Amino acid sequence: MHDHGPDALELRVQALESLLVERGYVDPEAMDRLIETYEHEVGPHNGAQVVARAWTDPDYRARLLADGSAAIAELGFTGRQGEHMVVVENTADVHNLVVCTLCSCYPWPVLGLPPVWYKAPPYRARAVIEPRAVLGEFGMEVGEDVEVRVWDSTAEIRYLVLPERPAGTEGLSAEVLAGLVTRDAMIGTAKAAAP
Template identity: 75%
Template sequence: MTGHDHQHDSSLSPTELRVKALESLLTEKGLVDPAALDILIETYENKVGPRNGARVVARAWTDPDYKKRLLEDGSSAIAELGYTGRQGEDMVVLENTPSVHNLVVCTLCSCYPWPVLGLPPVWYKAAPYRSRAVIDPRGVMAEFGLVLDDDVEVRVWDSTAELRYLVLPERPAGTDGMSEEALAELVTRDSMIGTGLALQPK
């Protein structure tokens, strides 16, 4: 790299600078309320995230009636635990079993079930995951450390519509008698996208 010898007096990245410029413009034109923006950011940084989904999964592992409702009508069963709203209006829950493993992607953009998982990780929104999850799901999962037997059927769900998908991972062996709260600690974000499994108990 040559020809870029002047000093910038800012440590912000080009993307951060662009976002700041857009925010200033939108605020000056009266199109966004900066206080509303702060609450939006605070909500998804600190209040809404994958611990919500983990509670849904742990409830399904411990309550067969709840699991039945969850698989039949994801939106209303998830709403029973108070998780509703934007990007979770129409939820579908996919059950992993010893013979079926589900993986969720949005090849067209970055659709993701916000009320149960929060905002998507960077890799979920990136072109490599989006393009490869549908053509080489086993290769993608292997890069996450998840290698499935050939006789397990992989089902990839491309979120091309307004349905939002949550994977119900298998309950790990050796967790009999664990409380719902302790079980929720085993449920990772990736296990609810399908790029991982629930953790083994320590």
């Protein structure tokens, strides 16, 4: 029967959770709700709406760059890990890239939880040291005349990239534009998709 039992990691988590629940430190139903939120509700589709709004509304864009958290909250995206958001804008001259060199700090309300590569040692170690090489591995050619700025997210400040609006998207609605904004475009490892 033991081959149907939990592995060592599952046992460690089960032991810790059952102790913390018994002692009243955590509520398992609140944990269920939290997991449901991050598995199904919060994700890059939130950030894509922020970007599309900024592309189509110059006043909103100005507010977003001046105070990221407040402008993002206007769209209803608030909460954990979104308290101090800074939005950095890509232009023809500047490309921004976000990393967390310490661990995995990430703007949950607009992007959800980070992808595996964002948390992995190679990306965390190399994004600051050789950002152009890292971008190249993501298939991004950044011209020598373009300045690459790398932003190190922390437990206190989290960055979101406002990608460049793709050419040929004049006249598209914010809703359609949001469909062009990928998670990677908002981390800085991709450009917004062409329509």
